Amino acid sequence: xxxxxxxxxxxxxxxxxxxxxxxxxxxxxxxxxxxxxxxxxxxxxxxxxxxxxxxxxxxxxxxxxxxxxxxxxxxxxxxxxxxxxxxxxxxxxxxxxxxxxxxxxxxxxxxxxxxxxxxxxxxxxxxxxxxxxxxxxxxxxxxxxxxxxxxxxxxxxxxxxxxxxxxxxxxxxxxxxxxxxxxxxxxxxxxxxxx
Numbered sequence: 001x002x003x004x005x006x007x008x009x010x011x012x013x014x015x016x017x018x019x020x021x022x023x024x025x026x027x028x029x030x031x032x033x034x035x036x037x038x039x040x041x042x043x044x045x046x047x048x049x050x051x052x053x054x055x056x057x058x059x060x061x062x063x064x065x066x067x068x069x070x071x072x073x074x075x076x077x078x079x080x081x082x083x084x085x086x087x088x089x090x091x092x093x094x095x096x097x098x099x100x101x102x103x104x105x106x107x108x109x110x111x112x113x114x115x116x117x118x119x120x121x122x123x124x125x126x127x128x129x130x131x132x133x134x135x136x137x138x139x140x141x142x143x144x145x146x147x148x149x150x151x152x153x154x155x156x157x158x159x160x161x162x163x164x165x166x167x168x169x170x171x172x173x174x175x176x177x178x179x180x181x182x183x184x185x186x187x188x189x190x191x192x193x194x195x
Contacts, residue, residue: 008182015184017119017192022048026192028120032182035066035127041120043147051117052077054148058115066128067111068143075148084150086113086143094143096152107154108141114157115145116172119185119192127183131161144171 008015016027028041043056056075063069070087085097094110096103112124125140126132137160144155158169165176168188177188187193 008180015120016195017185017188018195019192021190022046022050024048024117024192026118026120030120030184034064035062036064037062037066037124037127039120041118043115043118045117045148051148056115056147060113062124062128066124068113068124071113071115071143071145073115073145073150075150077148082148082150084145084152086145086152096143098150098152105154107143108156110141110143110154112140112142113145114142114155114170115147117147117191119188119194122168122177122188123179123182123184125157125159126161126166126179129159130183131159131166132179132181132183135161135163137161 012029012031014027014029018025023046026041026043028039031038039060041058045051045054047053054075054077056073058071058073060071061069068088073084075082086094088094092106093104094107114121129138140157140159142155142157144153155171160167165178167176173190175189178186180186
């Protein structure tokens with residue numbers, strides 16, 4: 001289920017992934033305290049069938065249980081910049097701010113965010129549910145953010161942990177991923193591998 005190749009020996013650490021199927025990379029500085037995660041990262045993509053050229057930067061904070069508290073995202077394309085903020089309050093409501101508009105929703109009881117094209121965000125439910133150490137199947141509601149347009153919707157992902165890794169079924173892919181002992185993706189076929 002886990003592999004220790006490229007596993008950091010101490011935190012904070014910078015993890016970097018490259019796509020094997022598209023001109024895209026992601027690099028993230030991660031700080032850990034138990035299940036709490038604080039991350040600042042950037043994705044850069046060249047033009048391809050899946051997306052136009054873009055860059056995206058993000059800041060993420062979870063609580064002590066690994067539940068997402070806040071995600072701030074900024075994307076840049078040839079057309080200009082977009083900014084998005086997603087935050088979850090203690091009552092379980094999410095507030096999405098984009099430009100001058102705000103919306104509030106429970107997003108199906110979601111505790112995690114997932115950003116399409118990012119290997120990093122898969123670690124949130126994996127770590128929160130301790131799937132890097134325990135076998136099992138979990139259906140996970142997420143606040144799903146598309147890049148580079150920053151559209152937000154509710155989605156459901158399935159994570160099945162076993163001896164071969166963690167099988168992930170998302171709206172855009174189905175793959176078996178390998179993770180390190182801290183739950184961060186080492187290899188997500190078709191999405192990215194750690195370098």
